[in-house]
Amino acid sequence: MTRRILHIVGRLEIGGIETYLLDFVRESRNRGIESHVLSLFEKEPGSLTEAFRSLGCNTYSAHALRARTQLVQTFERAVREANPDVVHSHVGEMSGDAVRTLKKLGHHKVVVQTHDLGGLAPWTQTPYRLMSKNWTIKQADRIIAVTKKSGNKLTKGTTRGFEVVPPGIDVSDWQRDTQSKAAIQQELGVQSEMLLLHVGRFHPAKNQSFLLHVAKGLLDTGVSVMLAFVGDGETKSQVQLQAKTLGIARSVKFLGTRSDVADIMRAADVLLLPSKSEGLPRVLLEAASIGLPFISSRAADLSDVFEDPTTLDISRPELWIDKIRNVVAPPKPKLDISIARAVDQTLAVYDS
Numbered sequence: 410m411t412r413r414i415l416h417i418v419g420r421l422e423i424g425g426i427e428t429y430l431l432d433f434v435r436e437s438r439n440r441g442i443e444s445h446v447l448s449l450f451e452k453e454p455g456s457l458t459e460a461f462r463s464l465g466c467n468t469y470s471a472h473a474l475r476a477r478t479q480l481v482q483t484f485e486r487a488v489r490e491a492n493p494d495v496v497h498s499h500v501g502e503m504s505g506d507a508v509r510t511l512k513k514l515g516h517h518k519v520v521v522q523t524h525d526l527g528g529l530a531p532w533t534q535t536p537y538r539l540m541s542k543n544w545t546i547k548q549a550d551r552i553i554a555v556t557k558k559s560g561n562k563l564t565k566g567t568t569r570g571f572e573v574v575p576p577g578i579d580v581s582d583w584q585r586d587t588q589s590k591a592a593i594q595q596e597l598g599v600q601s602e603m604l605l606l607h608v609g610r611f612h613p614a615k616n617q618s619f620l621l622h623v624a625k626g627l628l629d630t631g632v633s634v635m636l637a638f639v640g641d642g643e644t645k646s647q648v649q650l651q652a653k654t655l656g657i658a659r660s661v662k663f664l665g666t667r668s669d670v671a672d673i674m675r676a677a678d679v680l681l682l683p684s685k686s687e688g689l690p691r692v693l694l695e696a697a698s699i700g701l702p703f704i705s706s707r708a709a710d711l712s713d714v715f716e717d718p719t720t721l722d723i724s725r726p727e728l729w730i731d732k733i734r735n736v737v738a739p740p741k742p743k744l745d746i747s748i749a750r751a752v753d754q755t756l757a758v759y760d761s
Contacts, residue, residue, distance in 0.1 A: 411759045413443045415493035417507050419500050421448045421455030421468065423666060424610055425691040426499050426524050431457070432579045432748040433755070434464050440752070445491040447483070449473050449500060449507055467491060473506040474537065484510045495520060495759045498549075502563055505541030508548045520758065521545055522553040523563045524576070525688040526708065551758055558710035559688040572758050575689055575714055575744065577751030583671045583698040593669075593676035597662055602635040603627075605733070606677035606701075608670055608692045609684075611642030616706070618644075618651055619683040622726045623733070625655050632734060637662040637677070639670055674701050679737055683723050684708050694746045702737035704729060715740040 414437065418427055434444040446461050447469040448454070458468050467490060471483040488496075488511070496511055498504040501523035511519050546564065552571040554560025560571040594604070605624065609615045617638060624636040638648070638661070645663065652661040667673060674680065680696045680703040687709040696703045697715070704719045705711060711718040719737050721728045744750070 411442060411494045411756055413491060413493045413495075414445070414759075415487060415491045415496045416444060416446045417496065417498040417500060417504065418446060418448055419503065420451045421446065421457040421461065421470075422451075423457060427457055429524075429576050429578075429691050429748075430499065431460060431464070432577070433752060434461065434466060435579070436748045436752045438464055443491075445469070445487065445493070447471065447487050447507075449498075449503070452476055474534075480506065481510055481513075484514060488514055488516060494518065497522065497755075497759075499524060501525065501559075502538060502542040502545055504549065505544030509544045512548050518550055518759070519548070520551045520553060521549040522555070522574075523559045523571075523688065524555050526559055526562050526686045553755065553758055555688040556710035556713060572754075573713070574751060574754045574758065575746075576691055576694065577746055577748040578691060578694045578698065579748050580698050580746065583674075583695050586672070586675065588669060588672040590672075590676045593672050597635065597637060597664075597676070599635050599676070602633045602660075603679075603733070604677045605634055605636045606639070606674065606680050607637070607682065608639045608674075608680065608695075609682070609690075610640050611638075611645040611648060613644060614684055614686045615642075615644075616683045616685050616723060617648045619723055619726065620681055621648065621651055621655055621657065621661070623681070623683075623729045624660060625657050626726055626730045627733065628657060628660060630730070634733075635660055635662065637664055637673070639664045639667050639673060641666050671695070671699060674699050677701060679704060679733060681729070681733075682706060682709065683729070685723070689714060693740070694742075697740050697742050697746060700739045702739050704732055704737060714743055714746070716743055717741075 445467040452472045469487045471480050495518045497520045498507050499522050504521045508519050553574050554571045627634045652658045682705040684706050706723045707720045
């Protein structure tokens with residue numbers, strides 16, 4: 410039976426996978442399971458380091474691309490100190506170095522989970538990504554995918570099987586009302602406008618610039634909207650500049666990283682997710698727990714989790730404009746979206 414887990418992530422920074430892992434570690438801790446975390450692509454500990462340490466985790470930092478001479482030593486120390494029953498890598502096809510190193514160290518229960526569709530790394534990393542994927546497929550003991558689509562993408566062209574384990578959230582966190590809808594709307598300056606919301610890091614894969622064209626199209630046709638972005642990241646300044654260029658800066662709010670995302674969601678009319686690559690986005694589970702309608706790109710694989718989810722192509726902003734102008738029904742989950750269910754299923758994979 411699993412009692413100690415070493416989790417591997419890309420970076421200890423705020424993101425859907427890392428936030429999911431915090432919930433996973435917290436729920437596991439309540440069951441007497443000890444967790445530790447190693448980041449595979451950062452030399453220095455990230456901003457979530459203290460959050461994981463507050464849950465009793467040792468944290469380790471390595472960089473498979475920029476500090477390869479320290480990679481093996483970091484893994485040796487992590488395995489020695491954490492003494493894990495299972496090593497669980499959450500970086501999908503980029504898990505190759507972790508899997509290969511752990512196998513050389515004699516570890517025999519290495520699980521790889523793919524949380525998205527992969528393949529959007531910079532072109533300069535393509536050789537490394539393909540090599541890493543090959544190592545992952547050949548040497549991982551078990552593979553978990555958040556959806557069938559993400560699992561099929563990782564294992565395409567091979568005979569590897571995988572288990573589907575949709576992620577979960579701590580539902581109680583998202584059903585706790587700490588601020589009124591009116592207070593959030595007043596802060597944002599929303600009066601009669603429809604509040605469109607995007608939650609996520611600024612990254613090319615998240616495709617935030619697409620929403621600027623959607624907002625402009627609505628404004629040009631006389632629909633009063635406010636578009637709010639929650640999150641930070643590498644493309645934020647580009648999106649801010651684009652909003653000015655399109656002449657809609659007054660109707661766009663950049664809120665940065667927030668601790669009251671649930672309250673902002675309650676104040677919104679619809680959540681928009683036009684990603685180019687996704688697995689099963691955590692933010693959609695959060696929206697479902699609140700009852701917030703959402704529209705997602707077809708990159709996300711939602712059919713196994715939601716009844717009749719609203720998904721649209723991202724090549725035509727007018728499709729999104731038309732859908733937003735008509736009321737979108739809140740999604741209905743087909744399954745238990747709690748973190749407890751996700752932990753139960755994951756532990757079953759470990760122990761099978």
